[in-house]
Amino acid sequence: MKRLVVIGQGYVGLPMALRAAHAGFSVIGLDTNASLVEAVNAGRSHIDDITDEELTSGLNARYSASTDASCIADADVVVVCVPTPLSEDGGPDLGPVEGAARTIGAHIQAETLVILESTTYPGTTEEVFAPLVLGSKFRLGEDINIAFSPERIDPGNKTYGVQNTPKVVGGLTKECSRAARDFYSMFIDTVVEAKGAKEAEMAKLLENTFRHVNIALVNEMLRFCHELDIDLWDAIDCAATKPFGYMAFRPGPGVGGHCIPVDPSYLSHRVKARLGYAFRMVELAEEINTAAPLYVANRLWKALNEHKMAVKGAKVLLLGVTYKPDISDRRQSPADPLGSRLLSWGADLSYHDPHVPTWSFEKNGNSTTLTSVDNVYDACAEADIVVLLQQHSQYDLSRLASSSRLLLDTRGVMPAGESVTCI
Numbered sequence: 383m384k385r386l387v388v389i390g391q392g393y394v395g396l397p398m399a400l401r402a403a404h405a406g407f408s409v410i411g412l413d414t415n416a417s418l419v420e421a422v423n424a425g426r427s428h429i430d431d432i433t434d435e436e437l438t439s440g441l442n443a444r445y446s447a448s449t450d451a452s453c454i455a456d457a458d459v460v461v462v463c464v465p466t467p468l469s470e471d472g473g474p475d476l477g478p479v480e481g482a483a484r485t486i487g488a489h490i491q492a493e494t495l496v497i498l499e500s501t502t503y504p505g506t507t508e509e510v511f512a513p514l515v516l517g518s519k520f521r522l523g524e525d526i527n528i529a530f531s532p533e534r535i536d537p538g539n540k541t542y543g544v545q546n547t548p549k550v551v552g553g554l555t556k557e558c559s560r561a562a563r564d565f566y567s568m569f570i571d572t573v574v575e576a577k578g579a580k581e582a583e584m585a586k587l588l589e590n591t592f593r594h595v596n597i598a599l600v601n602e603m604l605r606f607c608h609e610l611d612i613d614l615w616d617a618i619d620c621a622a623t624k625p626f627g628y629m630a631f632r633p634g635p636g637v638g639g640h641c642i643p644v645d646p647s648y649l650s651h652r653v654k655a656r657l658g659y660a661f662r663m664v665e666l667a668e669e670i671n672t673a674a675p676l677y678v679a680n681r682l683w684k685a686l687n688e689h690k691m692a693v694k695g696a697k698v699l700l701l702g703v704t705y706k707p708d709i710s711d712r713r714q715s716p717a718d719p720l721g722s723r724l725l726s727w728g729a730d731l732s733y734h735d736p737h738v739p740t741w742s743f744e745k746n747g748n749s750t751t752l753t754s755v756d757n758v759y760d761a762c763a764e765a766d767i768v769v770l771l772q773q774h775s776q777y778d779l780s781r782l783a784s785s786s787r788l789l790l791d792t793r794g795v796m797p798a799g800e801s802v803t804c805i
């Protein structure tokens with residue numbers, strides 16, 4: 383039986399570890415967060431896509447979590463799924479990746495395959511990760527194989543999960559690529575070999591930059607379409623009927639999560655640092671998508687104004703403060719800058735989210751905490767204006783519309799009605 387260690391037991395690492403355990407691997411999920419490890423071992427999942435029952439079934443198979451890195455010495459394969467956030471100056475923060483690589487380097491034995499899955503700029507696996515793993519003791523491709531394989535998990539996606547999402551692998555040598563391909567082929571339906579690690583790293587950044595830029599395109603078009611009295615949502619639906627050459631992206635209140643607002647910055651930072659020039663598409667997309675929540679605030683101000691109301695003192699109810707529907711992940715959610723702006727304008731702010739019992743966000747450097755209202759439809763009836771930020775599937779959209787005096791729809795999903803305005 384193959385022994386696998388998955389470092390980082392978050393949104394990416396835990397589903398990967400459980401999938402491998404069910405495929406017959408003996409898996410240890412390593413994490414530096416002791417309370418997370420304790421909860422996981424007690425069968426309490428912190429991940430939306432993993433139920434407690436699924437976690438318990440993994441624990442009953444061959445999975446357990448640990449904080450003890452000495453298990454790396456016995457591993458045949460080590461997969462790294464630690465965060466890759468931005469530093470204070472907006473550049474890549476490779477601290478967790480370097481930390482994980484040092485931990486591996488301290489324990490690893492010959493004949494181990496090590497794979498980095500954390501999203502990062504091209505060159506990280508070769509220049510930063512591999513030297514810390516290998517140290518002076520091991521030779522690449524002879525003692526230790528090292529590869530990069532981007533994680534493509536889409537939290538909340540009921541169709542595509544770990545097993546049926548094709549996996550790209552790129553090794554630092556041909557032998558490394560082959561070893562990584564053979565490993566994933568044991569529990570993932572389709573494995574695609576990239577030319578090398580840099581190409582695999584770039585593939586992931588291309589995917590996320592593509593989304594970032596296309597979301598920015600429609601977010602920018604939204605503004606002038608509104609001014610020109612053109613229904614962009616309808617135009618997008620029409621364009622989407624073309625069976626080739628077009629892919630529909632829809633406007634919204636801004637981008638969030640660990641990927642879209644973060645990963646393209648890794649790429650633009652790399653281009654600037656290595657080549658000295660800007661990746662202008664990414665910078666422009668960032669500018670437009672960062673401004674999207676403030677555009678929503680302005681549209682709310684305008685909607686109230688048309689009904690002879692000021693934002694100051696108005697009862698504003700936000701629906702859905704996560705960054706996408708049907709999950710509880712709030713990282714980089716556009717609800718935060720929107721909430722902060724509305725509070726600074728004096729709004730009487732409340733929110734509802736079935737996945738977020740309490741919502742904390744920063745306003746002028748201070749933390750504000752709100753509690754979700756109990757009955758969303760009663761709260762809609764009491765609010766001067768309701769803003770739909772996420773269309774969680776629990777929401778009865780027709781009932782939301784009929785309960786609200788004024789509803790600003792940032793997703794273009796509400797049924798048409800007198801009370802409803804699309805951003």
Ligand SMILES: NC(=O)c1ccc[n+]([C@@H]2O[C@H](COP(=O)([O-])OP(=O)(O)OC[C@H]3O[C@@H](n4cnc5c(N)ncnc54)[C@H](O)[C@@H]3O)[C@@H](O)[C@H]2O)c1
Nearest residue numbers: 390391392393394413414415464466478481482500501533
């Ligand atoms: N969340 C997503 O939807 C998603 C999708 C695709 C790719 N990714 C990428 O996958 C990577 C992981 O993201 P995530 O969402 O799973 O992060 P996460 O924050 O949910 O989980 C990361 C875990 O790693 C642990 N950790 C941090 N440093 C560690 C170390 N040195 N040793 C051991 N454990 C450590 C943390 O305690 C945490 O539990 C990131 O690079 C991200 O960009 C995320």
